Amino acid sequence: MMPKTLTIKGVSRREDEVKVAGRNSLGSYYRQLSVVPMAIAAVIAIPSPLQQTQVQKQERLAIAPSQQFDRPPAPKAFSVPSKFQNQIVYEVKLKEKVIALTLDDGPWPETTLQMLGILKQNDVKATFFWTGQAVKQHPQLAQRVVADGHAIGNHTMHHWYHHMGRNIAAREIDDTAALIYQTTGVKTSLFRPPGGFLKNGLAGYAKQQKYAVVMWSVSSADTDRNAQPQAYVNNVLKGAKPGAIVLMHDGGGDRSKSVKALPLIIAGLKQQGYRFVTVPELLEMQQPQK
Numbered sequence: 012m013m014p015k016t017l018t019i020k021g022v023s024r025r026e027d028e029v030k031v032a033g034r035n036s037l038g039s040y041y042r043q044l045s046v047v048p049m050a051i052a053a054v055i056a057i058p059s060p061l062q063q064t065q066v067q068k069q070e071r072l073a074i075a076p077s078q079q080f081d082r083p084p085a086p087k088a089f090s091v092p093s094k095f096q097n098q099i100v101y102e103v104k105l106k107e108k109v110i111a112l113t114l115d116d117g118p119w120p121e122t123t124l125q126m127l128g129i130l131k132q133n134d135v136k137a138t139f140f141w142t143g144q145a146v147k148q149h150p151q152l153a154q155r156v157v158a159d160g161h162a163i164g165n166h167t168m169h170h171w172y173h174h175m176g177r178n179i180a181a182r183e184i185d186d187t188a189a190l191i192y193q194t195t196g197v198k199t200s201l202f203r204p205p206g207g208f209l210k211n212g213l214a215g216y217a218k219q220q221k222y223a224v225v226m227w228s229v230s231s232a233d234t235d236r237n238a239q240p241q242a243y244v245n246n247v248l249k250g251a252k253p254g255a256i257v258l259m260h261d262g263g264g265d266r267s268k269s270v271k272a273l274p275l276i277i278a279g280l281k282q283q284g285y286r287f288v289t290v291p292e293l294l295e296m297q298q299p300q301k
């Protein structure tokens with residue numbers, strides 16, 4: 012009954028991320044249908060942009076009651092220095108050998124927990140960029156990531172790449188922020204645009220809202236399914252430099268190869284003399300000394 016993967020056409024790079032975005036959209040789409048029988052007629056077709064808007068409105072209503080916890084998590088904020096609010100950041104210019112690992116598209120079953128274990132074992136704090144959909148599906152995993160002391164960023168609700176008007180962009184970002192807060196007590200000023208696309212309306216809205224738009228300077232290229240984990244490791248070790256921001260994924264698909272690469276990446280960077288910081292810590296380091 013459930014259709015297979017919805018693939019958005021016309022985007023060739025990071026294809027697996029696109030597929031996952033589509034599958035996630037359908038997942039929540041179906042959940043909405045179970046509580047909104049009026050929408051059943053819409054199930055037959057892949058949602059048009061207009062239908063997506065309608066689904067989004069329903070999701071807005073559905074977020075609050077579905078995310079009730081016995082005890083609200085303690086509030087926690089990941090803010091950025093004012094000079095980075097409303098800026099796009101690829102890396103930070105530093106002499107000190109510090110580097111920030113970022114993990115996108117989770118929280119995700121198995122791989123997120125495996126990576127949390129590796130990070131803990133190595134005493135490394137990373138920065139996780141979450142999609143609202145994944146947070147909705149795995150609230151306990153989200154709470155676990157926060158409890159482990161990692162930094163959190165907003166990666167939109169649906170991981171869409173297409174161009175969005177201001178209202179849709181606002182929903183994608185604001186609803187995700189609200190969901191992250193309701194689930195974990197975290198407020199974040201970090202935003203990463205899905206696929207790194209800066210001109211589809213999302214980054215523009217995020218800048219208006221004083222987010223730091225966090226890109227990356229080194230990609231592990233771990234969305235390349237044909238590559239071996241060692242290739243991800245080599246990509247990072249070759250590109251590493253002081254103040255770099257490294258892109259990896261803990262979610263959005265089968266990330267078992269990323270899990271295999273992570274301890275080798277950490278060991279290799281430590282061997283090169285690097286210390287690991289979160290993105291907010293990295294941004295703070297470029298502030299003038301007081």
Ligand SMILES: [Zn+2]
Pocket residue numbers: 028115116166170205206263
């Ligand atoms: Zn992503």
